[in-house]
Amino acid sequence: MAVGVTHGYTPGLRITDRALIRRLRRLPLPGRIHVAVGDEVTAEQLVASTQLPGNVVNVNVAHELSVSPEDVPDFLLIGEGDHVELRQVIAESKSFWGLFHSIARAPISGTIETISDVTGQILVRGAPIQVEIDAYVDGTVIEIRGNEGVVVETRGALAQGILGVGGEAHGKLRALCASPDQACSEDMIDDDCRGCVVVGGGRVTLNALRAAAEAGAAAIITGAIDDVDLDTFLGVPLGVAITGQEDLGISLVLTEGFGDTPMRQRTFELLAERAGRRASVNGATQIRAGVIRPEVIVAEPGATWDARDEREVSGLAVGSPVRLVRPPYFGVLAEIVALPEELTQIETEAMVRVARVKLEATDEVVTVPRANMEIIEE
Amino acid sequence: MPPQEQLRSILATDCGSTTTKAILIELVDGEYRLRVRGEAPTTVEAPFEDVTVGVGNAVREVEELSGRTLMRDGEIIRPQSGDIGVDAYVSTSSAGGGLQVMVVGLVRSMTAESAQRAALGAGAIVMDVVALDDGRRDYERIERMRELRPDMILISGGTDGGEIRRVVEMAELVAAANPQARLGADYQLPVIFAGNTGARELVTGALERATQLTVVPNLRPTMEREELGPARDEIQELFLQHVMAQAPGYSKLMDWTDADIMPTPAAVGTLIEAVAARESINVVGVDIGGATTDVFSVFGGTFNRTVSANLGMSYSISNVLAEAGLDNILRWLTMHPDPRRLGNDIRNKMIRPTTIPQNLLGLMVEQGVAREALRLAFEQHKMLASGLKGVQRQRDISDAFGAGGAESLVDMMALDLIVGSGGVLSHAPRRRQAALMMIDAFEPQGITRLAVDSIFMMPQLGVLSTISDQAATEVFYRDCLIPLGPCIAPVGNARPGVPCLRITLSRASGSEIVDVPAGEMRLLPLAEDERVQVTVEPTRAFDVGDGRGRAMETQVAGGVVGMIVDTRGRPLRLPEDDAERIATLEQWYRALGAYPEVPVERVGEVG
CATH class of the missing domain: 2.40.50 (OB fold (Dihydrolipoamide Acetyltransferase, E2P))
Structure with a gap:
């Protein structure tokens, strides 16, 4: 349904156990295609290659x-x-x-x-530069785009994050945290993380991130990070959220954002339940036109079930579970108890549409601008 | 659409990157007036991927508020019949990041700069300027072109009868990069060649297969002359034909409108130019959005526009933090929030761009960020407007070598009016906050009128002026422009407390003399409909426009804030000592009544 001004903003993140996923694997310049339509491919398999003109x-x-x-x-x-x-x-x-x-x-x-x-x-x-493109996900080649790329299709679980850095990676899912709010710290990282897509919970520390990169982990999926830690890890301040080109040796996907925020339960469960299975990760993000969100895909090649479209956005209603996304309640879970129609003055003196919500942890009822909440889609 | 003089009602929308705003204008007693305004989130992105969904939602709010039926079967009803429908519908758009252009030229300060001006004048964001002297290697240029995915590329280079080979080389680089368009996988990237006419055939040979090439007259036919018009017109034409047509839902939107959809900045520019011309004044306009900040200026009749592509209040807010530094944002606060937490909160605004400040600290942080974004964008404008004498001017050859024309056209003492637009200014809970943000960021000098776009409708009025100048003008002055009042700010610096200004206000009720010492902010009552004769006498260390120590007499009009006297000095400096800074800020904010008084114990986290 349509989102009007009376509804909360939701970034439209997809978190589903049953998605039909198609990914275009495109060369920067025309080149050679190494697969044919109908071929079953693995994530690491070479599907196309070309030579870029040298420097x-x-x-x-x-x-x-x-x-x-x-x-x-x-x-x-x-x-x-x-x-x-x-x-x-x-x-x-x-x-x-x-x-x-x-x-x-x-x-x-x-x-x-x-x-x-x-x-x-x-x-x-100079000599030409060899470029090789892999299939990214385990799946089937369903289309060849001339000599420029192929489309790979698969079914599986898909979890989009809100912000990522680093490019594509693959590896076995390895759950590190016991709950979505447990911080992902350095002492949890060991040699077994090598080549894995590591699933954290709440905030990842700078040292944990560094340790994971050093241990050779392919990617970290976690709830949040401190902005200073991310800047330090990147080596430059993150100005605009257009990422994916960073060469960090590890990809990072944040499911919630910055600060000390737990991963949303649904994402945590979806990934934790699939521990040990192979995942494809892309940290590339563009929060702007043609929005691109980072993603984790756990493919189920050969599956034939119907995909679910999980992106239906429902309106706010009394009883709706929501997540507050602006301080002083950032990350807090609540339930809507009233939706006054009239504009209400908040502390800033702005007249806005508000909701009265009961905070899950304390049962306290507070007034929050509707713009500052996300519906939790069950 | 009925003839212009018979228009009874007009619906206008602006599809911004975050919000779609709709206004309904009606002819009431022979005058066009704003009736209502509605807004809804823009729906270019998933899950909707159709801009008309957001337009429909915004119009639905207009219907609810006006009690009129404007849509039927998902379409806008035209022409008006009884109380149903409207006579005309127009729209602007910056959704999907606006019009993003990459510029290619030979020399950065010559043909590439001319091309950059053409693109900016057309309402584009210039993503990058590739030139022979840009310090990059060819492979780096190719990589950049591949990675950026612009909406179109504008190639300039060579004066007519001049360099051909280098121009062709640059075209070959573009061909080698084979850049893909940002929107739509199935169409070729539009490329405009506006360089040496002698190179046309070779450039066409290099590019016609890989791109959708259009050739227009050379924008720099001789070293001394610029002809930006044809390239600018072609950019706007391609914007409609290709970029808009590829964006989700835009082909439907284009069918709905009675005039071409304009890029939002081009529409705002059209309006600002018209205001400057109508009143014969110098104007600075600013539009601070979620992703970008546009600055427009008209000085001595010459129009300039710059866009700071990565200075904005939501998508680009982290870049404001990175460019200005946290300390520069913190300096405008009278509280001490945890800097680490503040950094996280600012970053979270970037990834959840439609959230709003919830408490006083959150509001002050947002307005601190706005001051810094405006300051940085204005600095960029002054720099780029330096020796940038607008379109179709005769450029002196010395400009090319940086020897002449380096002085900025922006003369703050000669500036008559600053108009602020964009959510953070237009929707500030108190108008005084908007006035203060603009004064702190732009540091006006002498006597300057301040105004804001009441509910952020300059884009809609700009595009409206293309079908009805009368409607656009009447609504602009009556409903859009909110005069905040004059700001009197002498240039000079002195210790706080020493004599600075004597102001004599001659009202119908009698004269009033006000002495304002240095280092202060003062708010003098001057209602919106009031005009007074004012004499401003600065002391010897200060200048209000006629020279140091020289008095100035003029008539000023009031505004919703009143007359602001700013003797803090120029350039504006905040005390370095933290306690002193906070005490001073509190004094200034209190003098203007800028913020509500909130008990200290409630000043907590950023909301």
Whole structure:
């Protein structure tokens, strides 16, 4: 149903045990496809590859030889398209019967891309860069997109997080925390985490994150992190939530956000119940246009059940369980006891639509702006 | 749509990145007036992925509040028949991140800069400028183009009759990157070539297979001349034809509207330019949104726009934190929240962008962030407006070498009006807070009128002006622009308490003399409908526009806040000692009645 202003905002995260998942595996440039429609693939299996043009390095021959750009072609020992080796002499000038001698050398091994008689510059392109794309999830190839990519389909459990960093990873699910509110600390990380997708609970500490990366864990899924810890781990402050390109050696998926917040029960149970099974993780996030959320997929290749669309958003109603998402009640669970229609003045003096909610932990009834709650979808 | 002079009612929406706002305008006793406003979350993203769902929800709220029926079978009823439907419907859009353009040129400060101005003038966010002298290697440029996924690429480069090869090289880089469009997997990325006419054939050869190429006249035909119009028009045309058509639900929305959907910043710019022209004044307008902050200025009739793509109140709030630093946000607070907790709370606003402050500390933090975002965006505007003389101007050749024209066009002493827009300013619980945020961020000098967009409808009025200038103007002055009042701020610095200004107000009821020492904020009553003759006499250390120590006499109009006298000095500095800073802030806030007095024990976490 439609969300009007009377309804709480929900980021539309999918948490389901029965999803039909399709992922486009696309090359950055056209290349070679290694699978065919109908092939069953594993997450790590190579499905497409290509070669990106190598890096281009320029050398200003006019400057090196102290000649004018238009005269450069007269001194060249190579032509466009020629292969050159590192330090190979590519241009040479002699004057005064050979008494003065200037040379220009190739700055890298590669191919002469262009020679400009306007600027006197030569561009040398290095060796091509091999790019390989894996299937990401265990599943079936259902479509080939020319020579640029394939679509892999699978059925399985899907849990989206709210923010992630790091790119794609695979590994066996390993539950570390006994409950969704237990912090994920350094002492829980051991050598058995190697190659695993580690499932925490509440906040992950910086040391735990570092220890997990050092132990060779593929990814950590947990409720929250301190913003300073994340910045320290990243090495730069996270300015906008457009992530996925970080090279951290480990991917991180936060299901709730920043601070000391437990993972929502449903996500915790979904992942804990599947401990020992293989999971695919992508930390890439874009909280903006064309929103992309980080995800954990536990595929069940071969399953034939009908997928459920878990994204139906229900409206607020008296009795609805909600989660408050703004301090002073961030992360607190509550139940709606009244939904006054009229605008109500809150402490900031803003006139807003509010709900009266009973806090789960204390039974205290408080007034909260409707914008500051998320419906808990059961 | 009926002829312009017969329009009885108009519905206008602005589909923002977070919220879709709808306004209903009606002709009442020969005058266009705002009737009601409704809003709903924008529905470009999952689970809805259809912008018209949010538009429908916002319009439904307008229906409820106005008691009129405007939609039937999920469509807007037009023309008006009796009390049902409206005569016209228009819309702007910045949903889905607005119009995102990548600019490619040869030299950053020359053709690439001209292209950047063309893109900004068209209402775009410039994601990156790729140029020969951008300090990157070719492979890095290719990688960047692949990774950014812009809505379109604008290629400039070379004056007519000049460099061809380098221009073609840049086109080849674009072809090598084979960038994919952000929205829609099945269409080619629109690319506009607005460079050396002599390179057209070769550029077309390089790009026509990989992209949807359009060739327009060179935007820099000679070193001394810019012709930004054709490129700018083409960007807006492609925005409609390709970008909008690919965005979820927009083809339906385009069928509904009676005028082309405008990018939100282009609509706001249209309106600000019109205001400056109508009143013959210098204007600065700012629109602070969730993701970006747009600054518009008109000085001496020259329009400029900049967009700070990563300074905003929700999606980009963490970047404000990163760029300004936590201390700069904390300096505006009179409390001492736990910095670690504050950092987490600000980050959580980024990932849950529609939440609102729940208590006083939360409000003050948000307004502190707004001050910093506005300050940084304005700094960027002043810098980019430096030697940036708007469209179709004659640029001096010395500009190209950075020798001339480096001075900013933004002259704060010559500024007549600041108009603030965007949720944090328009919806501030007290208008005084909006005035204070703008004064603290922009540091106006001399005598400057302050105003806010009452309920954030400048975008809708900008696009409305394309079908009815009369309706847009009447609603703007009567219902949109809320005059806050004048701000009198002398330039200079002195110890707090030393004599600074003597202000003589000549009212019908008699004269009133007010002495304001340095280092203070003062609020003098001056109602919205009141106009007074004011004489401002600064002491020798201060200047209010006519030189140090020279008196100035002028007429000023009041506003909903009143007349604000700011003798804190320029540039504005806060005391470094923490206790002194808090005491000073409390004094300033109290003088303006900016915040409610909340018992200390209730000042807890950020809400």
